[in-house]
Amino acid sequence: MVVGAGLAGLSAARSLESSGHSVVVLEARERVGGRTFNGTTADGTVVELGGQWVGPTQDRVLALADELDLERFPTYNGGENLVFYRGGTARYRGAIPKLPAPVLADVGQAQFRLDRMARRVPLDAPWQAKRAGDWDAQTVETWLRRNMRTSGGRGMLRLGVRAVFAAEPADLSLLHFLFYSHSGGLLDRLFNVKDGAQEERIVGGSQLLALRLAERLAGPVVLSAATRRITQDDDGVVVAADGHELRARHVVVAVPPLLAGHIDYEPGLPPWRDQLTQRMPMGSVTKCMAVYDEPFWRGDGLTGQVTDDVGPVQLTFDNSPPSGSPGILLAFLEGTHARELSHVTPDQRREAVTGCLARFFGPRAGTPLDYVELQWAAERWSGGCYGATLAPGTLSQFGPALRHPCGRIHWAGTESATVWAGYMDGAIRSGERVAAELHRLL
Numbered sequence: 001m002v003v004g005a006g007l008a009g010l011s012a013a014r015s016l017e018s019s020g021h022s023v024v025v026l027e028a029r030e031r032v033g034g035r036t037f038n039g040t041t042a043d044g045t046v047v048e049l050g051g052q053w054v055g056p057t058q059d060r061v062l063a064l065a066d067e068l069d070l071e072r073f074p075t076y077n078g079g080e081n082l083v084f085y086r087g088g089t090a091r092y093r094g095a096i097p098k099l100p101a102p103v104l105a106d107v108g109q110a111q112f113r114l115d116r117m118a119r120r121v122p123l124d125a126p127w128q129a130k131r132a133g134d135w136d137a138q139t140v141e142t143w144l145r146r147n148m149r150t151s152g153g154r155g156m157l158r159l160g161v162r163a164v165f166a167a168e169p170a171d172l173s174l175l176h177f178l179f180y181s182h183s184g185g186l187l188d189r190l191f192n193v194k195d196g197a198q199e200e201r202i203v204g205g206s207q208l209l210a211l212r213l214a215e216r217l218a219g220p221v222v223l224s225a226a227t228r229r230i231t232q233d234d235d236g237v238v239v240a241a242d243g244h245e246l247r248a249r250h251v252v253v254a255v256p257p258l259l260a261g262h263i264d265y266e267p268g269l270p271p272w273r274d275q276l277t278q279r280m281p282m283g284s285v286t287k288c289m290a291v292y293d294e295p296f297w298r299g300d301g302l303t304g305q306v307t308d309d310v311g312p313v314q315l316t317f318d319n320s321p322p323s324g325s326p327g328i329l330l331a332f333l334e335g336t337h338a339r340e341l342s343h344v345t346p347d348q349r350r351e352a353v354t355g356c357l358a359r360f361f362g363p364r365a366g367t368p369l370d371y372v373e374l375q376w377a378a379e380r381w382s383g384g385c386y387g388a389t390l391a392p393g394t395l396s397q398f399g400p401a402l403r404h405p406c407g408r409i410h411w412a413g414t415e416s417a418t419v420w421a422g423y424m425d426g427a428i429r430s431g432e433r434v435a436a437e438l439h440r441l442l
């Protein structure tokens with residue numbers, strides 16, 4: 001039995017079936033895909049409101065896309081990017097924004113040091129890093145304040161942290177940040193489009209990965225069946241979900257740890273697991289798409305990528321479909337900006353977002369034909385996104401509980417991955433890892 005039909009749960013089910021086991025998947029939502037979700041614009045164009053990009057070294061998601069006959073296309077990256085900094089604007093090519101030399105030097109030096117520290121964090125046991133206790137006793141914000149010289153440089157790295165975690169540097173344990181960065185291949189790989197995590201997209205939208213995986217399973221995927229209670233004894237588990245009570249030998253729980261902690265377990269879970277899930281809050285992101293008849297910024301020689309030091313939108317991308325029609329700008333509200341704008345009406349939020357787009361790309365950007373957004377913190381079965389953000393003291397003291405089974409209950413989900421943790425690739429790897437763990441047992 002698998003709880004959760006995201007990429008982790010579906011990959012686990014697929015791997016288990018291919019080793020000859022029979023599996024039922026229970027899913028709370030009325031759809032599969034979890035944190036991947038294909039929305040649509042008024043004219044029917046697919047817009048990915050959840051996870052979307054894939055990139056080099058994400059071998060498992062790339063292989064899965066190939067196996068499921070899904071094509072990929074490059075993220076639009078032709079032309080120049082824009083950086084808005086201290087009231088000025090500059091155009092630049094490539095990954096390094098045009099900023100004052102002392103700011104760039106400060107960011108470069110900090111990134112070099114963070115990468116060097118990240119390499120020292122063992123991916124399968126971050127808590128065993130030599131300085132784990134020290135790094136897990138501080139936040140990323142504390143480190144930035146102590147180790148960077150310019151406020152501009154700190155501002156840029158704060159923006160980078162929001163972009164990767166949808167959280168504030170003050171929310172995050174430095175050890176978790178270093179683990180995450182190492183797990184994805186260090187900071188440049190996480191930040192960049194070319195040769196980075198934002199390099200490519202999936203034609204038709206990333207939710208197709210989950211939809212096709214589910215279609216190809218032999219066993220049932222039961223939708224609208226939130227698991228409420230898991231009881232285990234010497235013979236097996238009984239899973240009570242909305243409208244269903246099912247018995248199995250083992251259960252894989254493949255949901256974000258925070259939500260795994262909302263399930264009622266009988267007998268109760270060991271304290272180390274329960275306290276882990278109490279300490280894994282989800283990030284805050286609202287993903288917004290503004291739709292135009294064409295990607296007019298391309299005609300001005302722009303990629304559609306903006307970095308802004310004020311916000312509330314601090315990052316944008318050209319998210320048009322491969323045909324280039326319609327033109328779509330993707331605007332992120334992340335961390336504090338997503339939180340502040342969760343208190344206003346959808347119209348006020350739209351106005352704040354399109355106001356930023358007009359500031360970046362001119363008045364035409366301020367009046368899109370259509371606008372679609374998803375506020376992930378309001379999604380009951382995600383609790384926020386992109387993933388769990390660990391506060392100090394969590395990974396070093398509770399980390400082993402991420403993957404350690406509790407009797408017949410086994411844990412999957414991108415948060416439990418060692419490689420590309422937090423990403424679609426990590427979710428798939430975690431599903432395959434838990435299936436191998438179970439296969440050995442069974």
Ligand SMILES: Cc1cc2nc3c(=O)[nH]c(=O)nc-3n(C[C@H](O)[C@H](O)[C@H](O)COP(=O)(O)OP(=O)(O)OC[C@H]3O[C@@H](n4cnc5c(N)ncnc54)[C@H](O)[C@@H]3O)c2cc1C
Nearest residue numbers: 004006007008028034035051052053227385413414423424
């Ligand atoms: C806005 C956004 C942008 C992102 N961008 C990227 C990106 O560009 N590239 C990338 O690789 N990743 C990205 N991610 C992250 C990526 O989407 C996730 O890492 C991945 O999809 C997680 O998969 P999962 O299976 O571990 O978890 P989930 O997708 O969360 O799956 C868990 C499933 O369990 C279900 N569930 C929860 N509780 C219960 C319950 N009690 N009973 C039954 N079912 C339950 C949920 O409904 C869900 O379907 C992004 C995510 C978001 C939201």
